[in-house]
Amino acid sequence: MFAASNPDLFVAQVTIGGLALVALWRFIVWIRDAPRTPDPWDAEFEQKIQDPALPETCHHCSTPQPPGAWFCSHCGNAVGPYNNLMPYLHVFSEGEVLRNGVTGRFQNRWLIATGFFLMTLGVYPLFAPVYLLLLLSHLKRSHRNAAASGDEPLP
Numbered sequence: 001m002f003a004a005s006n007p008d009l010f011v012a013q014v015t016i017g018g019l020a021l022v023a024l025w026r027f028i029v030w031i032r033d034a035p036r037t038p039d040p041w042d043a044e045f046e047q048k049i050q051d052p053a054l055p056e057t058c059h060h061c062s063t064p065q066p067p068g069a070w071f072c073s074h075c076g077n078a079v080g081p082y083n084n085l086m087p088y089l090h091v092f093s094e095g096e097v098l099r100n101g102v103t104g105r106f107q108n109r110w111l112i113a114t115g116f117f118l119m120t121l122g123v124y125p126l127f128a129p130v131y132l133l134l135l136l137s138h139l140k141r142s143h144r145n146a147a148a149s150g151d152e153p154l155p
């Protein structure tokens with residue numbers, strides 16, 4: 001990595017490495033010092049959702065799920081507690097996330113769109129060009145619909 005043949009190149013590499021470390025440290029400090037937001041609900045609701053007798057529900061359609069369910073019987077989304085850790089089942093969770101990117105069930109923010117972009121390139125690079133075209137088409141449509149309805153597009 002460090003080429004000693006050219007001293008200017010070595011100094012540039014050390015400088016870039018130092019700047020990257022400073023940027024990483026500033027990012028860690030920014031996360032650490034970020035203000036903590038309070039829960040949006042009161043103590044009574046917090047107690048209700050922490051009740052172990054309360055059945056788990058689907059995060060997509062709120063249908064109660066039986067214990068040990070891996071997929072919602074109503075909408076088919078992955079709902080199991082360890083789906084993202086199982087080698088076979090996590091493919092369905094990834095598919096659900098990527099499907100949400102082109103069907104509009106997410107908040108249209110640049111950070112989320114960047115996440116879809118990076119996830120596609122990292123997980124399914126062969127299909128990335130097609131997916132990215134669909135994602136960009138959806139983002140354009142979403143901005144157009146927000147502008148037509150008078151809503152402010154999210155940053």
Ligand SMILES: [Zn+2]
Binds near residue numbers: 059062074077
């Ligand atoms: Zn469901």
